[in-house]
Amino acid sequence: MTPFESSWNPQSPESQQRRTAMLARLGALRALEERAARASAKSQARFDKRGQLLPRQRVALLLDVGAPWLPLSALAGYLHDTKDPETSVPGGGVVAGIGFVSGVRCMVVAADSGIDAGALQPMGLDKLLRVQEIALEQKLPFIHLVESAGANLMRYRVEGFVLGGAVFRNLSRLSAAGIPVITVQHGSGTAGGAYMPGLSDIVILVEGRSRAFLAGPPLLKAATGEIATEEELGGAMMHATVSGLGEYLAQDDREAISMARDVVASLGWPASRNSGEVPPPTLPASDLLGLMSEDLRQPVDMREVMARLVDASELLEFKALYGAATVCAQGNIGGHAVGLISNNGPIDVAGANKATHFIQWMCQRNQPIIYLQNTTGYMVGKDSEQGGMIKHGSKMIHAVTNATVPQITIQCGASFGAGNYGMCGRGYEPKFLFSWPNAKTSVMGAEQAARTMQIVADAALERKGIAPDPEKSQAQFDRIVHMFEAQADVAVTSGLMLDDGVIDPRDTRDVLRQCLDMCADAQARRLSPMQFGVARM
Known part of the structure; x- marks a missing residue:
């Protein structure tokens, strides 16, 4: 392999403008x-x-100091319960x-x-x-730090109750697969929440704070007329000495976290596995802030990102002169040999065939594939249709769907139309998928969608005279432009x-390196699965 010769000037006015926009976003x-951390911190005094x-604070105390931490789905639920x-x-x-x-x-x-x-x-x-x-x-x-009031009955939805059972199913599957499930019960776990410790391999309770019962005192009284205290029904001491x-x-949260670490x-x-010291990129990561334009129609040489x-x-680079708008290349990330696929424009017939060939080549070599999405979709037009774009694009989707190696996707820019599918979007179950702040996802560009609807509506009126x-x-x-742009926003x-x-x-x-390390560890790790999860005794 040879070092990539960059032609990008990170000091140019264009780059600086893009950098400023990216940092603002x-x-x-x-x-x-x-916002979530601040909202939670308002409970500090209590x-x-x-x-x-x-x-x-519990999570920070649990984790090794200075070790990598990869947060997941921090924006989950944004604009879900309220549109404000x-x-x-x-x-x-x-x-x-x-x-x-x-x-x-x-x-x-x-x-x-x-x-x-x-x-x-709901999104939780x-x-x-x-x-x-x-x-x-x-x-x-799987380590779960539990303290929950359970479902909010004022926002009860039957589908949440029914589909929520999958959480407990998955705990059983983890245990049966030989993967430890460890719960620290910091506070209440009521009704379904009581099955969090019930379906764990190891449970750590906090004296005076932990509660776990299928029915708390109010529901018990309403259902049967029986009167009992929280401690009698599901206190930490009772569960440690009576129910098992x-x-x-533990005496407090700190000791409970220490026990979890033990x-x-x-x-x-x-x-x-530690791949040891590897040579970092010779081109600075800070350049990535200035490469992508806010206007996703502006061309970007995605080899600059790869490098x-x-x-x-x-x-x-693989087939550099063929289907040039689709970029396929091999390289190493953190010592892991990988294939990288990206887009310098729409995916045309040659690009789809090239990507299909490359995906199969990577599967033969057992090398993970990294998709760097930046596409407005598959090429359209008379020449493209007559050239067999549907069948060639479908071959690429076949390859993505049935690839036998780990696939990881980064949405760097546009992810439009079937390009989202062919470049291993969420529906194709990549092992991980992360987005850049400027990324946009849509069935098509907002203006194209609006213009299409305008042409259709005008034609319908003209037919009526x-x-x-x-x-x-x-x-x-x-x-229509506003609707599409609002939904496409990352x-x-x-x-x-x-x-x-x-x-x-x-x-x-760094994120890709962590993901690749995990995938390599998972492939190498041998578990001791059982027919059933570990049952509590």
């Missing part, structure tokens, strides 16, 4: 993420009075991410009990299901969990 998204730590962008609190009421505990890479989940007492939010359910899926695929111990629900009894240390879990992600900025009204036609055009798509989070472009290499 990144700052706005980070402020949204911080937690202090109870001698408790806030959820984010000024008051919507993202996060789904759940703090989640992948980090190291006692030297072991783990999936860590904490109910954000500083907000609505940790009541599970989707977030829980997604992180459980990742833990199962990547064979990561808990293995360990439990993880005792797992005998294989350490993450700032791979070791030593060395690339081996009615002349189109220019003002009404323009008003409809503007409404804050909205990430809020809908169409990615695993929005990352700083400068962090892309």
Whole structure:
């Protein structure tokens, strides 16, 4: 492989303007993420009075100091319960991410009990299901820091109750697969929430704070007339000494977290493989801030992005002179040999065939594939249709769907039309998918959609002998543009969990390296699966 020769001038006015726009967008998204932390921190005085730590303090205490931490779906639920962008609190009421505990890479989940007492939010359910899926695929111990008021009965939805059962199903699947499930019960777990410890392999309780019961005192009295205290029904001491629900009894949150770290240390879990020292890119990651334009119609040479992600900025481009708008190259990221696929424009017939060939080549070589999305979709037009764009694009989708190697997607710019599919969008289940702050996802560009609808509407009027009204036609055009642009925005798509989070472009290499390390560890790790999960005794 040879070092890539960059032609990009990061000091140019164009680059500086793009950099400023990217940083502004990144700052706005980070402020949204911080909104959840600030909302939770408003409960600090109440937690202090109870001698408790806030959820984010618990997570920080659990994690190894200085070790990598990969937050997941921090914008989940944004604009879901309320459409007001000024008051919507993202996060789904759940703090989640992948980090190291006692030297072991783990999936860590904490109910954000500083907000609505940790009541599970609709998108919080989707977030829980997604992180459980990742833990199962990547064979990561699952640590759950539980304190939740359960479902908010004032916002009850029957579908949430029914589909929420998948959370407990997944806990059973994790345990049966041989993946440890560890719960620290910091506070209440009522009704379905009681099954969180019930379906865990190891449970740590906090004396005087932990509660776990299928029916709390109010429901018990309403249902049967029986009167009992919370401690009698599901207190920590009762569960530690009578029911046997808990293995360990801690005096406070800090001791409980310390016990969780000891439990993880005792797992005998294989350490993450270390690829050792690898040469960093020769081109600076900071350049990635200025490469992408706010106007996604502006061309970008995505080889410039690739060269700032791979070791030593060395690339081996595949079929460079054929289907040039589709860029395929081999390189290394953190010592992992990978294939990279990106777009310098729409995917044409030659590009689709080239990508299909390359995906199959990577599968033969057993090398993960990184998709750097930046496409307005598959090429349209008479020549393209007659050239067989449908069947050649379909071959590419076949290859993406059935690839036998890990696939990881970064949405760097446009992700429009079937290009989202052919470039391994969310529907194609990449192992991980992250977005840049400028990314946009849509069935097509907003103006193209509006112009299409305008042409269709005007033609319908003309068939009836009615002349189109220019003002009404323009008003409809503007409404459609606004609708498409609003839904394409990354804050909205990430809020809908169409990615695993929005990352700083400068962090892309580090994020990819963590993901590739996890995939390699998962492929090498041998578990001891059982027919059933570990049952509590």
